[in-house]
Amino acid sequence: MKELIELFTAFARVGVMTFGGGYAMLPILQRELVENRGWVEDEELMDYFAIGQCTPGIIAVNTATFIGQKRKGILGGIAASLGVVFPSLVIITLLAGLISNFAHLPWVKNAFAGIQVCVCVLIFNATVKLLKKAVIDRKTAGIFLLVLLGSTLLDLSPVVFVVLSAFAGIWLKGKEASA
């Protein structure tokens, strides 16, 4: 039990110190888990992080589950994951309640209208960054364009595109391997 609580608090610390998620989290994980606690080696952490990125779901939760289960089995994985989401639950809930009370004020409306322009640019930048990593040849460029157009013009769930593209990847790469 003591170790489970320790896992929970360690990852709650990681959660509260993570600002922005993804790569921003790596140095914090290194300091908390490798240097301060010696729970994992540097290379191991990098491996978990890499797998966490290429499995579905939130990278922070994936990495937490990995390290938690390594130390304390399934319960450890769950304790670490709940730890990493705990600060978000508290902070966002408080903030969301606060914001909804002030949302009707003109200056708050104007501020969010300005922020939305910034969000445009941030999402656009995120797309370009992903694009550079994902589109490595003609076939991947084709998948990108088809999904972009399909998801814009067709009334279909994103799930459909994800499932189809996984099969497309297996088929296209498989053909390449057997050729």
Added chain:
Amino acid sequence: MIYLRLFYEFFKTGLFAVGGGMATLPFLKAIGESTGWYTYSDLLNMLAVSESTPGPIGINMATYVGFTVAGFPGALVATLGEVTPCIIIILIVAAVLKSFRNNPYVDRAFYGLRPASAGLIGAAALAVVLEVLLRCSIYFEEGALLAGGLHRSGGVHIWGVALAVVLYVLTNHVKVTKKLHPIVFIIASAVIGVVFRFAGV
């Protein structure tokens, strides 16, 4: 039962969103459209708050959307729904770690999944540019698969476009500013929005 629906929708998001927090955006957009719980504009505000507060973006967004739909219990249910598939998948992967990493099918599937994830986020980016900067949106007829056309809600947001261009240059091409945390740009945009009355009120 709104909590069951919330759990189901976020379970699906956690299961199919590949590539971290921003990859959940197209799923959250689809949830808003199919349930009518919130608009895309509401979601963009939640995204901005999620980027500006501590915690992984994907979890912050799940909590925020859940809270918007059904208060604190909603936040809890949405967040747990989103992390449940992550935990299950990783526990399975950890058990078969060696064979997972050397499995050619896993590798091939991700060859297709990565550009698809970029395409989905790209479509979300296109929709936000249309809505915020060009003030129009693509609409669908009831029950139709293909988009019906473009709906205009106002003229082009000229000051918004100008701000977007400046932000794009600062976040990509200016050495001193491109490494800054997004919160800096979000706060600056909020101030500009207030000073120049971006919402027109």
